[in-house]
Amino acid sequence: xxxxxxxxxxxxxxxxxxxxxxxxxxxxxxxxxxxxxxxxxxxxxxxxxxxxxxxxxxxxxxxxxxxxxxxxxxxxxxxxxxxxxxxxxxxxxxxxxxxxxxxxxxxxxxxxxxxxxxxxxxxxxxxxxxxxxxxxxxxxxxxxxxxxxxxxxxxxxxxxx
Amino acid sequence: xxxxxxxxxxxxxxxxxxxxxxxxxxxxxxxxxxxxxxxxxxxxxxxxxxxxxxxxxxxxxxxxxxxxxxxxxxxxxxxxxxxxxxxxxxxxxxxxxxxxxxxxxxxxxxxxxxxxxxxxxxxxxxxxxxxxxxxxxxxxxxxxxxxxxxxxxxxxxxxxxxxxxxxxxxxxxxxxxxxxxxxxxxxxxxxxxxxxxxxxxxxxxxxxxxxxxxxxxxxxxxxxxxxxxxxxxxxxxxxxxxxxxxxxxxxxxxxxxxxxxxxxxxxxxxxxxxxxxxxxxxxxxxxxxxxxxxxxxxxxxxxxxxxxxxxxxxxxxxxxxxxxxxxxxxxxxxxxxxxxxxxxxxxxxxxxxxxxxxxxxxxxxxxxxxxxxxxxxxxxxxxxxxxxxxxxxxxxxxxxxxxxxxxxxxxxxxxxxxxxxxxxxxxxxx
Amino acid sequence: xxxxxxxxxxxxxxxxxxxxxxxxxxxxxxxxxxxxxxxxxxxxxxxxxxxxxxxxxxxxxxxxxxxxxxxxxxxxxxxxxxxxxxxxxxxxxxxxxxxxxxxxxxxxxxxxxxxxxxxxxxxxxxxxxxxxxxxxxxxxxxxxxxxxxxxxxxxxxxxxxxxxxxxxxxxxxxxxxxxxxxxxxxxxxxxxxxxxxxxxxxxxxxxxxxxxxxxxxxxxxxxxxxxxxxxxx
Numbered sequence: 027x028x029x030x031x032x033x034x035x036x037x038x039x040x041x042x043x044x045x046x047x048x049x050x051x052x053x054x055x056x057x058x059x060x061x062x063x064x065x066x067x068x069x070x071x072x073x074x075x076x077x078x079x080x081x082x083x084x085x086x087x088x089x090x091x092x093x094x095x096x097x098x099x100x101x102x103x104x105x106x107x108x109x110x111x112x113x114x115x116x117x118x119x120x121x122x123x124x125x126x127x128x129x130x131x132x133x134x135x136x137x138x139x140x141x142x143x144x145x146x147x148x149x150x151x152x153x154x155x156x157x158x159x160x161x162x163x164x165x166x167x168x169x170x171x172x173x174x175x176x177x178x179x180x181x182x183x184x185x186x187x
Numbered sequence: 188x189x190x191x192x193x194x195x196x197x198x199x200x201x202x203x204x205x206x207x208x209x210x211x212x213x214x215x216x217x218x219x220x221x222x223x224x225x226x227x228x229x230x231x232x233x234x235x236x237x238x239x240x241x242x243x244x245x246x247x248x249x250x251x252x253x254x255x256x257x258x259x260x261x262x263x264x265x266x267x268x269x270x271x272x273x274x275x276x277x278x279x280x281x282x283x284x285x286x287x288x289x290x291x292x293x294x295x296x297x298x299x300x301x302x303x304x305x306x307x308x309x310x311x312x313x314x315x316x317x318x319x320x321x322x323x324x325x326x327x328x329x330x331x332x333x334x335x336x337x338x339x340x341x342x343x344x345x346x347x348x349x350x351x352x353x354x355x356x357x358x359x360x361x362x363x364x365x366x367x368x369x370x371x372x373x374x375x376x377x378x379x380x381x382x383x384x385x386x387x388x389x390x391x392x393x394x395x396x397x398x399x400x401x402x403x404x405x406x407x408x409x410x411x412x413x414x415x416x417x418x419x420x421x422x423x424x425x426x427x428x429x430x431x432x433x434x435x436x437x438x439x440x441x442x443x444x445x446x447x448x449x450x451x452x453x454x455x456x457x458x459x460x461x462x463x464x465x466x467x468x469x470x471x472x473x474x475x476x477x478x479x480x481x482x483x484x485x486x487x488x489x490x491x492x493x494x495x496x497x498x499x500x501x502x503x504x505x506x507x508x509x510x511x512x513x514x515x516x517x518x519x520x521x522x523x524x525x526x527x528x529x530x531x532x533x534x535x536x537x538x539x540x541x542x543x544x545x546x547x548x549x550x551x552x553x554x555x556x557x558x559x560x561x562x563x564x565x566x567x568x569x570x571x572x573x574x575x576x577x578x579x580x581x582x583x584x585x586x587x588x589x590x591x592x593x594x595x596x597x598x599x600x601x602x603x604x605x606x607x608x609x610x611x612x613x614x615x616x617x
Numbered sequence: 618x619x620x621x622x623x624x625x626x627x628x629x630x631x632x633x634x635x636x637x638x639x640x641x642x643x644x645x646x647x648x649x650x651x652x653x654x655x656x657x658x659x660x661x662x663x664x665x666x667x668x669x670x671x672x673x674x675x676x677x678x679x680x681x682x683x684x685x686x687x688x689x690x691x692x693x694x695x696x697x698x699x700x701x702x703x704x705x706x707x708x709x710x711x712x713x714x715x716x717x718x719x720x721x722x723x724x725x726x727x728x729x730x731x732x733x734x735x736x737x738x739x740x741x742x743x744x745x746x747x748x749x750x751x752x753x754x755x756x757x758x759x760x761x762x763x764x765x766x767x768x769x770x771x772x773x774x775x776x777x778x779x780x781x782x783x784x785x786x787x788x789x790x791x792x793x794x795x796x797x798x799x800x801x802x803x804x805x806x807x808x809x810x811x812x813x814x815x816x817x818x819x820x821x822x823x824x825x826x827x828x829x830x831x832x833x834x835x836x837x838x839x840x841x842x843x844x845x846x847x848x849x850x
Contacts, residue, residue: 084801
């Protein structure tokens with residue numbers, strides 16, 4: 027989404043700021059998370075509005091956004107495909123899943139598909155260790171994932187909202 | 188085989204029904220506490236029960252609450268303007284650390300998804316003890332279902348008067364004791380393991396980068412917004428209603444003298460039945476693996492067990508008769524940590540495991556203190572390409588010792604423990 | 618407030634409550650090395666160079682911000698402490714250009730730190746920013762001691778032009794979205810430049826002298842710039 031698109035839908039931002047400005051700076055992370063959910067990433071404009079709305083210095087708001095792995099200050103795919111490659115999932119065969127995702131989406135770790143549908147990340151433990159390998163697409167967590175399922179999972183995720 | 192004290196509702200009760208929770212005995216503890224007990228009495232009960240924190244630090248819970256109560260008396264009142272107005276009234280804060288991000292750990296997720304009211308009840312009792320009016324659940328961002336279940340549970344609890352003002356105080360009551368006012372807010376994380384460290388968690392809630400603070404001061408003296416704070420793990424809060432209702436002696440029927448009660452362990456890796464199991468403290472690790480988790484896959488041999496999480500320690504096959512309680516594990520140089528038990532049979536590539544452990548700490552280091560910010564990066568480089576470094580093993584040991592001794596927080600202090608234990612026990616050579 | 622009595626390296630000393638171990642050590646003329654600590658700023662306690670052994674403490678304790686307690690037994694220079702300090706210096710010099718940090722160079726000599734210990738490991742070769750008339754920012758020299766951020770922020774200026782961004786080894790000092798300094802709230806007070814211990818922040822004039830440029834051009838450069846901007850408005 028372009029900066030303009032984010033600025034234009036400021037009704038959402040107004041709602042977010044109304045909810046969190048009563049607690050001032052303490053509302054920064056929740057506001058950033060909600061804006062990230064709404065807009066897909068945090069543009070300069072969005073971050074500046076949030077910072078000003080909560081009385082946080084611009085540089086510090088940027089420093090907070092840049093600290094957290096799930097907040098993005100640059101455009102990313104509509105859905106993030108997060109493959110766990112931590113110890114238990116590794117023992118369950120996550121390497122094959124990583125390879126399958128790379129083959130399916132034709133991108134490497136950290137990259138975004140040309141159509142903007144997916145960004146692919148390798149992530150640490152997602153907390154579903156008894157059912158690895160585990161893949162998270164958007165907010166949905168998929169357990170016991172096989173290589174054969176990757177095609178289907180990504181197609182369904184693309185079609186879903 | 189399993190000892191069910193706190194997981195009795197999992198998979199049986201409807202987690203979205205407060206009536207189910209009540210029908211199965213829920214909120215009787217809170218009712219009893221608010222109507223019949225005093226804060227000092229509850230602290231004594233927790234002390235007698237010997238409840239120890241279940242997040243990994245293993246701190247005695249009663250002592251934590253006692254220190255917070257003492258601090259509230261000595262801290263200047265009212266709270267300064269640096270505390271947001273909405274929270275300024277709270278003389279202390281009760282925080283549930285639901286950031287569960289330790290490798291191999293999923294028990295808190297199951298408790299939150301399957302029995303959210305139990306956690307709210309435990310927090311309310313903690314609020315009663317400490318006089319807190321505001322509580323927070325810091326929940327890792329990836330746990331979307333837990334967020335839904337907890338949000339709904341909070342709404343339902345409010346609607347029924349188990350959260351909010353004058354909890355369980357009847358209309359027209361003439362009780363002279365102050366009523367319990369307590370409400371809970373969920374604060375989500377955004378992908379930072381370090382925010383499970385208590386002081387980094389406070390920084391995160393306060394709207395800053397999750398960079399830990401030095402201790403002292405400890406949270407009970409100066410925690411969230413620099414006010415007295417009790418912060419406990421999800422499982423710890425889940426233990427409190429049982430102890431409050433049934434009493435210390437009933438709790439001590441389970442477990443060992445120094446590690447009473449139960450523990451929810453998370454078994455994963457090369458076993459037939461990975462999963463979360465609530466056991467009595469003191470059950471031997473071998474029994475957990477062979478009987479509860481179904482043992483190894485057919486035809487396989489045990490290579491190693493990683494216990495405690497990424498911040499834990501490797502055990503050799505000849506070491507798995509160790510009883511699972513805090514003291515027995517400490518005696519063999521291991522740690523219970525988050526309760527994670529990762530089983531590796533002979534097909535496991537330990538080199539790949541160590542690389543992932545090293546990568547984990549490098550990726551999650553906050554970047555504040557030098558030993559960890561630089562050391563976790565170097566540890567990863569050495570593990571990945573040991574031949575690039577002179578006397579890699581010696582260098583790794585010295586580096587690990589420095590991180591352990593001089594890092595500012597627990598992440599740096601434990602970043603090398605699993606890796607060095609694998610090398611020292613001959614499970615891997617570099 | 619009652620006084621505190623403690624022992625440092627076998628010597629007993631009595632200090633007012635609230636005194637840090639570092640302050641107490643300085644009182645009895647014990648040298649404790651520090652890098653990030655600066656008397657004018659809130660001690661960030663992050664370099665860990667000032668760590669000392671405190672009896673009954675499992676880990677080493679930073680002297681710069683730890684308050685003295687009654688009966689504390691402190692040892693400032695044990696093998697465990699020396700090993701940690703040496704390793705910290707080796708780690709630092711393996712990642713960052715500390716050639717213009719005289720204090721750190723002296724510590725490296727003192728503790729026998731080997732700058733080549735980690736061979737060709739990854740360095741933080743961050744770019745140099747030359748985007749304003751007053752100072753340059755050469756982040757390949759930045760040790761992330763936080764002093765500049767503190768100076769720009771709550772400890773001195775309350776301008777908040779810079780903060781920390783990124784995480785872990787890739788942490789860096791940054792403006793809002795890494796914009797050039799003139800587009801930030803920087804008021805060119807120079808406090809950050811003064812506080813920087815490694816030359817990462819350096820006055821433009823000094824940088825031009827070092828690199829052989831004609832300093833008088835600096836003045837003309839800014840005047841020219843002003844005129845050009847006025848003309849182009």
